Structure formats: C-alpha cells, structure tokens
Amino acid sequence: MSQTARAAERAARDSYGRLLAFLAARTGDIALAEDALAEAFAAALTHWPTRGVPDTPDAWLLRVARNSMTDRQRHIARFHSPEEPPEMAAPDNTEADALPDDRLALLLVCAHPAIARDLHTPLMLQTVLGLDAATIADVFMVSAPALAKRLVRAKSKVRDARIPFVIPGPDALPERAEAVMEAVYAAHTVDWLAPLDMMGGEALYLAELLARLLPDLPEARGLAALIAYGHARRAARVVDDVLVPTDQQDVALWDADLWRYGDQHLTAALAHAAPGRFQIEAAIQQVHMARAATGATDWTALNKLYFALLQVAPSAGALVAQAVVTGKVHGSAAGLAALDAAAGSIGAEVQAMWAARADLLAEAGEVAQARAAYDQAISLTQDVPLVRFLQARRAALNG
Amino acid sequence: MRYTFLLYSDPADFADMTAEDWEAEKQLYGAYIAALNEAGAFLDTDWLQPVSTATTLTTKGGTRQVQDGPFAETKERLGGYFAVDVPDLDAALAWAEKCPAARHGRVEIRPSAMGEG
Numbered sequence: 001m002s003q004t005a006r007a008a009e010r011a012a013r014d015s016y017g018r019l020l021a022f023l024a025a026r027t028g029d030i031a032l033a034e035d036a037l038a039e040a041f042a043a044a045l046t047h048w049p050t051r052g053v054p055d056t057p058d059a060w061l062l063r064v065a066r067n068s069m070t071d072r073q074r075h076i077a078r079f080h081s082p083e084e085p086p087e088m089a090a091p092d093n094t095e096a097d098a099l100p101d102d103r104l105a106l107l108l109v110c111a112h113p114a115i116a117r118d119l120h121t122p123l124m125l126q127t128v129l130g131l132d133a134a135t136i137a138d139v140f141m142v143s144a145p146a147l148a149k150r151l152v153r154a155k156s157k158v159r160d161a162r163i164p165f166v167i168p169g170p171d172a173l174p175e176r177a178e179a180v181m182e183a184v185y186a187a188h189t190v191d192w193l194a195p196l197d198m199m200g201g202e203a204l205y206l207a208e209l210l211a212r213l214l215p216d217l218p219e220a221r222g223l224a225a226l227i228a229y230g231h232a233r234r235a236a237r238v239v240d241d242v243l244v245p246t247d248q249q250d251v252a253l254w255d256a257d258l259w260r261y262g263d264q265h266l267t268a269a270l271a272h273a274a275p276g277r278f279q280i281e282a283a284i285q286q287v288h289m290a291r292a293a294t295g296a297t298d299w300t301a302l303n304k305l306y307f308a309l310l311q312v313a314p315s316a317g318a319l320v321a322q323a324v325v326t327g328k329v330h331g332s333a334a335g336l337a338a339l340d341a342a343a344g345s346i347g348a349e350v351q352a353m354w355a356a357r358a359d360l361l362a363e364a365g366e367v368a369q370a371r372a373a374y375d376q377a378i379s380l381t382q383d384v385p386l387v388r389f390l391q392a393r394r395a396a397l398n399g
Numbered sequence: 400m401r402y403t404f405l406l407y408s409d410p411a412d413f414a415d416m417t418a419e420d421w422e423a424e425k426q427l428y429g430a431y432i433a434a435l436n437e438a439g440a441f442l443d444t445d446w447l448q449p450v451s452t453a454t455t456l457t458t459k460g461g462t463r464q465v466q467d468g469p470f471a472e473t474k475e476r477l478g479g480y481f482a483v484d485v486p487d488l489d490a491a492l493a494w495a496e497k498c499p500a501a502r503h504g505r506v507e508i509r510p511s512a513m514g515e516g
Contacts, residue, residue, distance in 0.1 A: 113465035114454035114488055153451050157467070161452040161510045164487035 004049045015058045016041075017128040017209075021102035023065055025165035030109075030127055030155040032069060040064035058099060103128060104213040105165040107206075111179035112163050119154050120183035121190070126151060128209070129202055139191050139199055177214060181223050181278060184210060188227045193238055193385045200231040204258075211265060221269035222279030225262040229285035232258035243389035251292035259289050277313035280305055299328040319345065320352045324359070332363040351380035355390060367397050401442065405477060410449060445482050447509040454488065456495045457505040463496055470507040478504075482511075 016037070023033035040061045054060040109115075110123035122140065125131045133151055137144035157163070168176050188203035204227050211224040236244060236253035244250075266282045284305045291297050306322040319342040327335020339346075339357055346353050358373035374394035378387055416424070428446070435441035453469040481498065485491050488508070495506040 112488075114467055114492070116467040119467075154467075157452050160448050161454060161508075162487045164489050166489070168489070 004053055015061065016130040017103055017106070018099060018101060019058060019061055019065065020127055020130070021106035021165075022062070022099055023069065024109075024127070025102040025105050027069065028162060028165065029159045030106075031152065031159070032072060033065075034127070034155075036065040036069040036072065037061070039068045062099070101213070102165060103209060104167055107180045107210065107213075108167065108176050109158055109163055109165055111176070111183045112158075113179065114161065114163060115154050115157065116150075119150060120179065121186045122147060122151060123154060124180075124183055124206060125187060125199075125202060128206065131202070139194075174217070177210075177217055177220065180210060181219060184223060184227070185278070188230060192230075193243065193383050200227070200234055203227050204231050216272075218269040218272040218274050219276040219278045221265040222276060222282045225264075225266035225269065225282035226278050226285055228258045228262035228265065229282065229289055231255070232262065232289070238385045241385055241388060242392065243383075243385040245389075246288045247291065247297045254289070254292055259292070262286065262289070275308070275312070277309065280309045280312060284309070297328075299325055303329050314345075316346045316350045317352060320350065320356050324356050327356075327360050327363070332360045335360045336364065349380065351377055354380060358390070358393065362393070362397055370394075370397055403480060405480075443482055446512045448512045450509070452510050454492070454508045455505050456492055456501055456508065458496060458501045459503060459505070465492060469509075470505045475504050 019040075020030075020033050020037055023036060024030045027033060043064050044057070044061060048054075048057075106127055107124060110127060111120040115123065122133075122136045125136050126133065133148035134144045137147040140147070167173065184203055184206045187199045187206060191199045204224075207220075207224040207227045211220045214220040232255040233246065233249060233253075235255070236249035236251075238244065239250075262282065263286065266279065266286055269279050269282070284302060287298050287301045287305065302325045303322075306318060306325055309318050310322060320339070323335050323338035323342060326338040336357070339353065339360065343353075354373050354377035358370050358377055361367075361370035361373055371394060374390050374397075378390045378394070381387060381390075432441060432444060450469045454465060454467060455470045456463065456465050458464075478500070483491060483494050485494060488510070491508050491510075495501060495508055498506050500506055
C-alpha cells in the first residue's frame with residue numbers, strides 16, 4: 001500500500017465518526033451526511049494518490065462533503081420538497097483540530113428513546129464507526145436487507161421528527177447517557193464467543209470515546225473498564241473452539257495493557273464514590289483479572305460484589321452468577337438453594353441457569369440430574385464453543 | 400360546539416401519487432380550509448408525516464416511557480388532540496410528558512408535514 005493510500009485509510013478511520021457527527025449535527029440529516037461523506041472519501045481516493053495528501057485531510061474532506069451536501073440539498077429543494085434546505089454554516093477552512101466533536105450528540109441521537117431500542121447499537125456502529133449494514137447484520141445475526149431498511153427508516157425519523165443533536169442538561173443527561181452505555185454494552189456482548197470478538201474492539205472504541213466525552217460520569221468510565229477487561233481476555237475465552245470459563249483461563253493469554261487500561265478507568269470511576277451497575281460489573285471483572293497476580297480467584301469478594309450488583313441492577317444473569325459464587329464459597333448445596341430461591345425470577349428458559357445447575361449438581365454427586373440439566377443447557381444455546389464445553393462437562397460425569 | 404375531525408386513510412392509497420397529484424390534493428385541502436374559514440368554522444388543522452415518524456409517550460405508573468412508533472390501539476381510544484409548535488422532538492416530548500392524558504393513557508407524537516410557518 002502506498003504512503004498516500006495509507007494516509008487516506010488512516011484519515012478514514014480517525015475522522016469518519018467525527019466528520020459525520022459534525023455534518024449530521026448541522027443538518028439533522030444523518031443519511032445526507034453519510035452520502036456526502038462517502039463522496040468526499042471517494043474523491044480523496046481519486047485525488048490524493050496523484051496530487052498528494054492535503055496538509056489538513058479532515059478539512060479537505062469536510063469541504064468536499066459540504067459542497068456535495070449543498071448540491072444535494074439544492075437538488076432535493078428543486079425536485080422533491082417545497083421546504084427550505086437545512087441550514088449549513090458557510091464553508092470555511094476549518095482546521096481538523098478546530099472541528100468541534102459532535103460525536104456525543106450523535107451517540108445520544110442513536111440511543112434516543114424515540115428510536116427503537118434494538119437499533120441503538122446498529123445505528124452507532126454505522127454512524128460513528130462507519131460499519132456497513134451487512135457487517136452489522138452479520139454480527140447480530142439478522143437479515144441484512146431488513147436491517148438496512150430499518151436503519152434507513154430510523155435515520156429518516158431522526159430528520160423528519162427532528163430529533164435534536166444536543167447534549168441535554170444535567171437533569172436529563174444521566175438517563176440519556178444510560179441508553180448510550182446500554183447500546184455500547186450490547187455491542188460488547190454480541191459476538192462474545194466469536195474468535196475475533198470484532199465487536200469487542202468496536203465496543204471498546206465506543207466506550208473509550210464515551211469515557212473521554214463524559215469524564216465526570218463514573219458509569220461511563222466503569223463501562224470502559226468493564227469492556228477493556230472483557231476484551232483483554234478475548235484470546236483466552238475460547239481455545240480450540242471450546243469455551244473456557246474465566247476462572248480456568250490461561251492468564252498468560254490475557255492482554256496486560258488492556259488490564260492496566262481497565263484498572264485506570266475503574267480507579268478513576270470509583271473515586272467519584274457514586275457506584276453503579278457498570279462500575280460494579282467492572283469490579284467483578286477486576287477480581288477475576290486479579291487471579292493473574294494472586295493465582296487464585298477471590299470468591300468472597302465476588303460474592304459481595306454480586307450482592308451489590310443485585311441491589312443496583314437485578315438481572316437473571318446476575319442471579320445465576322450469584323448462585324454460582326455462593327456454591328464456590330459455601331458449597332454446592334448452598335449454590336443449588338440459591339438457584340432454587342431465584343428460579344421464579346430467573347425463568348426456565350435461561351440457558352446460564354441450567355448450565356450453573358448442572359455444574360452444581362455434578363459437584364453434589366447428583367449425576368443423573370446433572371446430566372439432564374446439561375442436556376437442557378445444551379438445548380438452549382446455538383453457540384458452538386459453549387455447546388462443546390457443556391458436552392465435555394457432561395461426558396466427564398462419573399456413573 | 401367544537402368538533403374534532405380525525406382523518407384516517409390507508410397509506411397504500413397514496414403510494415403511487417406523483418408530485419402533481421400531491422399538489423392537486425393540497426389545493427383541495429386549501430380550498431376546504433378557505434371554505435371553513437369563510438364560514439367562521441375553522442379552528443386548527445394539521446397534516447401529519449407518516450406513521451414511521453411517530454413516537455409514543457406515557458407516564459402511566461409514574462415513570463416516563465418513550466417508545467418508537469405509533470400507539471397500537473388496545474383498550475384506549477382516541478379522545479382528543481393538541482397541536483403544539485416547538486423546536487424539536489425533545490421539546491415536544493417534554494410537553495407531551497406534561498399533558499394530563501399521559502398520566503393514564505398515552506400520547507402519540509407525530510411531526511407535521513406542513514413545513515414551517
């Protein structure tokens with residue numbers, strides 16, 4: 001790859017979200033901004049290799065995109081709609097560094113309550129990271145044409161219902177930011193067991209961005225830490241296509257840089273003394289990571305943290321995890337009792353509950369019941385590494 | 400006596416309309432509004448964007464819940480309407496939240512298709 005082509009690609013990766021947010025925030029029209037930016041990048045690929053990379057690539061891209069937008073708006077104004085074209089600041093020689101960062105406003109629009117919840121993450125991946133609908137559909141295992149259509153409609157709604165690109169006041173911001181964090185978290189979990197954990201990297205990018213944009217929101221930093229810890233273990237999570245539980249992973253495969261990065265964010269978050277769901281979840285992961293230093297998992301610490309998590313953000317997953325930890329601390333009978341106590345609120349279709357029950361029954365020597373529970377757990381998942389792991393456990397039952 | 404007309408139609412009936420058809424349709428409505436005005440009967444009207452731009456809000460149960468899409472009619476029935484002029488959807492949502500109807504029912508918010516002014 002030539003120097004100029006590399007520069008173009010680097011500019012693309014670094015600038016895409018920033019430029020798109022800037023253009024979309026000023027027109028309220030994400031699709032228009034996307035089309036204009038695509039045209040600008042195409043122009044860059046044509047012009048830069050022959051004429052050289054401009055001193056300020058972002059400013060160059062912005063100028064071309066703005067011109068294209070103005071043309072499109074004129075076109076739209078002439079043929080389709082009697083309405084005035086959206087207002088655009090006059091094109092100038094804005095330096096890339098001076099470009100305001102509107103990505104927080106864009107993230108908030110993507111996770112606006114007036115946009116269907118299951119589109120929050122795909123919209124973010126498409127607009128901030130520039131992923132195409134087909135890639136996103138692949139990761140979320142949905143139909144690509146259907147997702148593409150829904151994304152187009154969502155962007156039209158943003159424009160037509162005039163969802164504003166603004167940072168809400170301090171009374172509304174935490175709730176709106178919560179939706180952004182939920183969507184980033186969803187990106188983090190979506191291909192958890194895929195070998196590349198591509199979305200883990202993308203989620204980390206978004207979480208890092210959000211933590212930078214909202215440095216005083218401890219939960220944003222907690223989320224960045226949580227995702228960093230998870231992503232740090234990506235190489236250890238699945239070995240030979242079989243899932244490896246966190247407490248049995250080879251710590252040599254964990255990414256020490258990401259571990260440190262997670263620690264930095266979590267320490268900074270906890271300094272605010274305003275704990276929340278993501279900080280507690282990050283603290284749980286930090287305890288798991290600490291095994292790399294101490295050689296043992298501190299189940300008592302995990303027990304306390306899961307107790308705290310259940311107070312703040314009760315969920316089926318947390319209830320199951322709490323029962324597993326109870327089993328580690330107080331024995332399988334206590335763990336099974338905890339699962340029984342929580343069974344009503346967990347629901348019979350939760351795969352993790354059956355896997356946990358099977359493990360606890362196996363430990364208690366209830367081989368027949370354990371086998372049935374493993375069968376149930378296997379029947380409730382399509383994830384190959386998880387299925388193989390459960391089959392191995394089932395096969396290891398004695399008797 | 401004030402009466403409110405709620406205008407229902409099947410979007411499929413408009414799918415093939417050309418720009419000229421729309422213009423003609425608008426002129427029909429313009430003439431109708433003029434006639435109402437002349438008779439001193441006109442109060443307020445609006446033409447709404449498609450249902451895909453709808454947002455529904457309720458504060459039933461004490462917390463504000465917002466969802467994408469129109470209100471799917473169940474037990475609740477349309478009982479009235481407000482037309483407001485605000486800068487954006489967030490402002491519209493804030494007013495919808497204050498609407499007494501949101502406390503025990505739902506408020507569907509649809510942007511106007513009439514443009515500015």
